[in-house]
Amino acid sequence: MDQKLILTVSLLLVSATVIADYVRPPPRKTLSLPWGPKPASYPQQVHISLAGEKHMRVTWITDDKSSPSTVEYGTSPGTYSSVAQGESTSYSYLFYSSGKIHHTVIGPLDYNTVYFYRCGGQGREFQLKTPPAQFPVTFAVAGDLGQSGWTKTTLDHIDQCKYDVHLLPGDLAYADYIQHRWDSFGELVQPLASARPWMVTEGNHEQEYIPLLKDGFESYNARWKMPFQESESSSNLYYSFDVAGIHIIMLGSYTDYDEQSDQYSWLKADLSKVDRTKTPWLIVLFHVPWYNSNKAHRGEGDDMMAAMEPLLYAANVDLVLAGHVHAYERSKRINNGRFDPCGTVHITIGDGGNREGLAHSYMKPQPEWSVFREASFGHGELKIVNATHAFWSWHRNDDDEPVRSDQVWITSLVSSGCVAEKRNELRKILAAP
Ligand SMILES: *[C@@H]1O[C@H](CO)[C@@H](O)[C@H](O)[C@H]1NC(C)=O
Numbered sequence: 025m026d027q028k029l030i031l032t033v034s035l036l037l038v039s040a041t042v043i044a045d046y047v048r049p050p051p052r053k054t055l056s057l058p059w060g061p062k063p064a065s066y067p068q069q070v071h072i073s074l075a076g077e078k079h080m081r082v083t084w085i086t087d088d089k090s091s092p093s094t095v096e097y098g099t100s101p102g103t104y105s106s107v108a109q110g111e112s113t114s115y116s117y118l119f120y121s122s123g124k125i126h127h128t129v130i131g132p133l134d135y136n137t138v139y140f141y142r143c144g145g146q147g148r149e150f151q152l153k154t155p156p157a158q159f160p161v162t163f164a165v166a167g168d169l170g171q172s173g174w175t176k177t178t179l180d181h182i183d184q185c186k187y188d189v190h191l192l193p194g195d196l197a198y199a200d201y202i203q204h205r206w207d208s209f210g211e212l213v214q215p216l217a218s219a220r221p222w223m224v225t226e227g228n229h230e231q232e233y234i235p236l237l238k239d240g241f242e243s244y245n246a247r248w249k250m251p252f253q254e255s256e257s258s259s260n261l262y263y264s265f266d267v268a269g270i271h272i273i274m275l276g277s278y279t280d281y282d283e284q285s286d287q288y289s290w291l292k293a294d295l296s297k298v299d300r301t302k303t304p305w306l307i308v309l310f311h312v313p314w315y316n317s318n319k320a321h322r323g324e325g326d327d328m329m330a331a332m333e334p335l336l337y338a339a340n341v342d343l344v345l346a347g348h349v350h351a352y353e354r355s356k357r358i359n360n361g362r363f364d365p366c367g368t369v370h371i372t373i374g375d376g377g378n379r380e381g382l383a384h385s386y387m388k389p390q391p392e393w394s395v396f397r398e399a400s401f402g403h404g405e406l407k408i409v410n411a412t413h414a415f416w417s418w419h420r421n422d423d424d425e426p427v428r429s430d431q432v433w434i435t436s437l438v439s440s441g442c443v444a445e446k447r448n449e450l451r452k453i454l455a456a457p
């Protein structure tokens with residue numbers, strides 16, 4: 025080969041490696057979903073959620089107010105060996121009236137099993153899979169979803185991964201008082217949310233509070249009923265559930281959380297029931313992050329952190345997943361602002377793809393506790409492999425491909441001896457009035 029050719033080839037190779045720098049794309053427009061005419065009794069916006077051991081709640085909406093809240097289900101398509109009767113609700117919001125919102129609990133269901141089901145004796149058949157009874161278990165995680173072109177991309181990427189349960193740390197539809205946006209969001213997520221349980225907690229975009237006229241969270245509570253009664257909570261805004269050997273607590277950033285609050289008392293009661301020999305992993309979700317070095321929403325989580333961090337620390341929470349800030353960030357194990365091997369890993373994943381776009385500005389320098397931070401849309405996958413090891417990965421929406429951009433093995437606090445070490449501290453804080 026002559027010298028010139030070699031030089032050209034090597035120049036080409038050098039430029040090929042330089043191209044790899046990622047250029048972040050702009051926000052995408054809000055989707056408009058086609059609203060084809062459907063029979064009034066046709067089930068719409070179908071989604072499922074875990075509802076106590078071996079049970080699942082099926083939620084859907086019909087325009088027809090006389091449509092029954094029944095779900096027929098079974099393990100082979102087209103033949104339904106069981107039928108469950110549920111309840112229904114509806115609400116009005118200024119000039120808007122919702123359809124009939126059906127909530128029907130089905131079960132007992134076998135673990136790790138595909139079920140076929142039909143809602144209200146009408147329309148198409150849906151298919152769901154129940155989570156396994158044992159490790160491994162995989163969660164998909166994405167917050168601040170909204171309903172833009174990027175939301176669609178994030179959902180498509182989640183659809184490609186094999187997961188058991190979807191976790192959403194708040195900000196779902198970005199309806200922001202415009203009620204029909206709740207309906208279009210319900211239609212947008214139906215393909216995923218009718219097939220795997222979606223476990224959500226509330227964000228500021230669910231609040232929709234109007235002084236003297238409307239309490240907060242009316243639409244959210246009517247449409248996204250979570251297993252709060254099943255976990256002895258008096259509010260849909262905070263609750264807990266188990267998946268295999270994992271106890272998951274959903275907290276509310278937008279309801280009282282001080283030491284005198286109902287939420288705090290419930291949290292203490294819930295934590296006192298956790299048996300780490302049965303559920304070695306303890307995970308908490310809420311909307312407003314406590315540890316985040318983005319310039320957006322600075323300090324908004326401080327009060328809740330001051331009230332609740334000592335309790336969560338004593339209880340040995342392995343992982344906190346939050347949203348709100350439209351970017352991704354992962355911390356070291358941390359407590360009270362400092363690295364602590366018995367502290368909690370905090371992950372902010374408010375980058376599902378809503379219309380408000382990304383939060384690009386960060387505090388400088390990067391705090392010592394912050395391991396990885398990036399303002400891009402994407403989703404997380406949490407695979408709990410066994411009682412001691414979990415693999416976390418964050419997948420950035422690189423144009424239209426999911427690209428794994430951050431990944432880490434997390435070992436449980438049970439396995440590192442922290443649970444045993446803090447046993448007395450936890451007992452003391454739980455016994456305090
Ligand atoms: C748990 O999973 C990790 C990672 O795959 C592995 O190294 C470890 O041996 C497993 N532990 C047990 C008890 O199987």
Ligand SMILES: [Fe+2]
Pocket residue numbers: 168195227228229311347348349
């Ligand atoms: Fe938010």
